[in-house]
Amino acid sequence: MVRKNIEKEKEIKKEAARLKRIFKELDANKKSASEGLIQEAAFMRATLTQLKEDINSNGTIDEMEQGGYSIMRESPAVKTYNTMIQRYTTVMKELLSLFPKEVPELKDDGFDAFVRER
Secondary structure, eight states, X not given: OHHHHHHHHHHHHHHHHHHHHHTXXXXXXXXHHHHHHHHHHXXXXXXXXXXXXXXXXXXXXXXXXXXXXXXXXXXXXXHHHHHHHHHHHHHHHHHHTTSOOOOOOOOOOSHHHHHHHO
């Protein structure tokens, strides 16, 4: 278990570094605001990877003992994955919204100059 936690911490640091490189060009205020979101996104991505591995190994259906019988249910890993992937997507959208909106460059087609000359 300790080894798994060490691996997860490495993945979190690696992902946080990757995201920081992507968002390094933000202005100081936005960069400061992005720090917490980057850490959360890195944690979620590492956790999602672990959950995916669990789902791939153990499947999407889990057998749960209920006294003298057992029932089939959705794996707790699947439930957690589905919830976390939604939150991860929200955090990433929030991070991406910190980038300045690109204003499309208008090309001069000569029409305005033509009209002014008339």
